[in-house]
Amino acid sequence: xxxxxxxxxxxxxxxxxxxxxxxxxxxxxxxxxxxxxxxxxxxxxxxxxxxxxxxxxxxxxxxxxxxxxxxxxxxxxxxxxxxxxxxxxxxxxxxxxxxxxxxxxxxxxxxxxxxxxxxxxxxxxxxxxxxxxxxxxxxxxxxxxxxxxxxxxxxx
Amino acid sequence: xxxxxxxxxxxxxxxxxxxxxxxxxxxxxxxxxxxxxxxxxxxxxxxxxxxxxxxxxxxxxxxxxxxxxxxxxxxxxxxxxxxxxxxxxxxxxxxxxxxxxxxxxxxxxxxxxxxxxxxxxxxxxxxxxxxxxxxxxxxxxxxxxxxxxxxxxxxxxxxxxxxxxxxxxxxxxxxxxxxxxxxxxxxxxxxxxxxxxxxxxxxxxxxxxxxxxxxxxxxxxxxxxxxxxxxxxxxxxxxxxxxxxxxxxxxxxxxxxxxxxxxxxxxxxxxxxxxx
Numbered sequence: 001x002x003x004x005x006x007x008x009x010x011x012x013x014x015x016x017x018x019x020x021x022x023x024x025x026x027x028x029x030x031x032x033x034x035x036x037x038x039x040x041x042x043x044x045x046x047x048x049x050x051x052x053x054x055x056x057x058x059x060x061x062x063x064x065x066x067x068x069x070x071x072x073x074x075x076x077x078x079x080x081x082x083x084x085x086x087x088x089x090x091x092x093x094x095x096x097x098x099x100x101x102x103x104x105x106x107x108x109x110x111x112x113x114x115x116x117x118x119x120x121x122x123x124x125x126x127x128x129x130x131x132x133x134x135x136x137x138x139x140x141x142x143x144x145x146x147x148x149x150x151x152x153x154x155x156x
Numbered sequence: 157x158x159x160x161x162x163x164x165x166x167x168x169x170x171x172x173x174x175x176x177x178x179x180x181x182x183x184x185x186x187x188x189x190x191x192x193x194x195x196x197x198x199x200x201x202x203x204x205x206x207x208x209x210x211x212x213x214x215x216x217x218x219x220x221x222x223x224x225x226x227x228x229x230x231x232x233x234x235x236x237x238x239x240x241x242x243x244x245x246x247x248x249x250x251x252x253x254x255x256x257x258x259x260x261x262x263x264x265x266x267x268x269x270x271x272x273x274x275x276x277x278x279x280x281x282x283x284x285x286x287x288x289x290x291x292x293x294x295x296x297x298x299x300x301x302x303x304x305x306x307x308x309x310x311x312x313x314x315x316x317x318x319x320x321x322x323x324x325x326x327x328x329x330x331x332x333x334x335x336x337x338x339x340x341x342x343x344x345x346x347x348x349x350x351x352x353x354x355x356x357x358x359x360x361x362x363x364x365x366x367x368x369x370x371x372x373x374x375x376x377x378x379x380x381x382x383x384x385x386x387x388x389x390x391x392x393x394x395x396x397x398x399x400x401x402x403x404x405x406x407x408x409x410x411x412x413x414x415x416x417x418x419x420x421x422x423x424x425x426x427x428x429x430x431x432x
Contacts (some may be wrong), residue, residue: 024300025308026269051300056373056381078293085390086383087370102289104416111289144290144417 006032020046023054029061037068045074050082059088067093074115077101084152096101096153104134104144110135111144127151157240159233160193161200162186170233178237182201195431196240198233206389206425207365213427214362218357223424225393228339228412232394232426239396243430248400250406251333251344254394258335265329268307275303275332283341284332290417291341294391298409299332302386304346306330309380310405313351317403322346336413340393344408352405354397354429355385361385387393393423398430 004021006029015037021093034040047148048059062070075083080099082089090096100113114133121129133141145151157179161167167183175181186199193199198220201209209221220240222232227377235254239246245253252258264271264278279299283292307330311322324330330347364372374382389395392409399405412423 025304049296049300051297051304052381052383052387053304055383058374059370059373060375078297085369086373087368088373089370102417104418106416109287146418146421147419 003027007115008032008034010037015040016043017041017059018043018046020048022048023050023058025051025053025057027054027057029057032061034062034065034068037065039068040065040070041073042070043073044076044079047076047079055082055086058082059086061096062089062091065093070094071097072099073097077102077113080150080153084149086113090153101129101150102144103141105135105139106136106143108135108139110137110139110141112141122151122154125150125155157181157237158194159183160186160189160197163200163202165383166200166224170230173230174233174237178241181237189216192217193219193369195429198222198236198240199234200224201424203424206386209425209427210358210361210365210389218427219429220427222426228393234306236426236428239428241432243398243432245398245403246396246408246430247346247406247432250346251335251408252344254342254408254410255335255337255340256281256338259337261333261335263331263333265331266303266307267324267327267329272303275299279332279334279343286336286341286413287425288413288416290415290420291411291413294411295334295341295343298343298388298411301333301388302343302407302409304380304384305407306332306345306347306405310347310349310351312379314349317351319351324336338413340410340413341411343411344406346404347404348404350399350401350403350405352397352399352407354399354431357385357397358429361389365399368385389425389427392425393420394426394428396428396430400432 004027007018009016070093075096077100098115098117101116103112103114112135133139167364184336193216199218200222202224213221220236222236262278262282264275266275279295328348333344335342388409393412394410396408404411
């Protein structure tokens with residue numbers, strides 16, 4: 001794989017897309033138009049980084065889906081940050097189905113990303129975090145985000 | 157040198173210490189703050205969010221805003237005061253100015269898109285031993301935007317100013333420096349164009365914060381997306397924008413170490429402009 005990889009499965013009108021790697025000024029979405037999709041499922045767990053030019057290219061590309069429903073899956077924190085910061089990064093027809101939340105234990109310094117899934121850890125208007133998150137040593141970890149900011153896209 | 161603050165405790169402690177070091181220091185209540193603050197003024201705030209800070213910066217035409225973060229406040233004031241008195245220090249030392257006892261340092265020179273992978277590998281090597289993932293993420297984001305400013309924006313801004321001599325074509329290079337101690341990591345990027353219009357940069361930040369990043373995104377015009385300024389600011393605790401017009405631009409971002417994502421989010425930001 002080079003800097004990035006885009007896979008689009010158009011076998012059915014429910015397009016399945018996976019993006020991996022670095023989304024920056026070199027990304028070329030031209031060959032991956034979403035025009036004609038009845039819906040788009042976007043797997044984002046392997047996105048490593050995104051810069052300001054990558055954000056712009058993403059918004060232009062996701063617009064090719066038109067009004068088709070778009071679902072974002074396994075969003076890493078860097079993607080959640082863009083969803084919250086940049087209007088249009090998640091299109092109007094878009095919905096986040098799962099995303100990662102960083103957890104932290106201050107005493108041990110351990111870090112972990114926990115996947116929140118729609119219908120389980122969050123709904124259209126509320127966040128229901130897991131009862132307890134522990135690191136590999138059994139230490140209880142705390143959610144390491146400013147909730148009002150990180151979950152802003154949910155409360156909209 | 158003038159300090160403006162609404163905090164009564166500020167007047168009883170810090171100015172006395174400063175007036176022992178600097179030849180001319182005075183402190184004023186924020187209420188007596190003039191409409192426009194000059195280069196030798198420092199506006200001291202407490203608990204101001206980035207959007208409001210940039211708005212204040214734009215309205216007051218500030219050159220320095222420092223916020224009262226308990227851990228670093230006095231050090232921030234001292235560093236800023238030295239730079240007001242001797243701005244050349246910033247351009248000479250760049251990232252090293254901000255780290256008192258460096259534990260690690262690395263730099264990379266570049267002037268073309270083909271250099272980007274090497275630059276990123278250099279910064280990734282530098283941070284690989286740092287524990288906190290939030291620092292890795294912020295360093296990567298800042299390096300990306302500083303690289304684009306230096307390689308893409310600086311030459312374009314110079315051309316728009318009517319300057320057609322291109323230092324990169326003549327072999328000159330930009331330089332990214334990363335240096336850290338156990339408290340903080342500083343990233344500086346120097347480019348040899350000196351084409352940064354710092355007031356335009358601040359106005360752009362204000363536009364992004366006021367209108368929203370999506371509304372102000374540059375989709376159609378040539379050039380960058382116009383979000384890098386805010387992305388960098390969001391990922392650091394202090395940002396320094398320095399320019400020697402026609403010669404050199406140096407942008408520095410400071411990231412505090414040893415904090416979680418949430419703890420870092422609670423650190424209020426500082427912003428400084430330097431031009432000689």
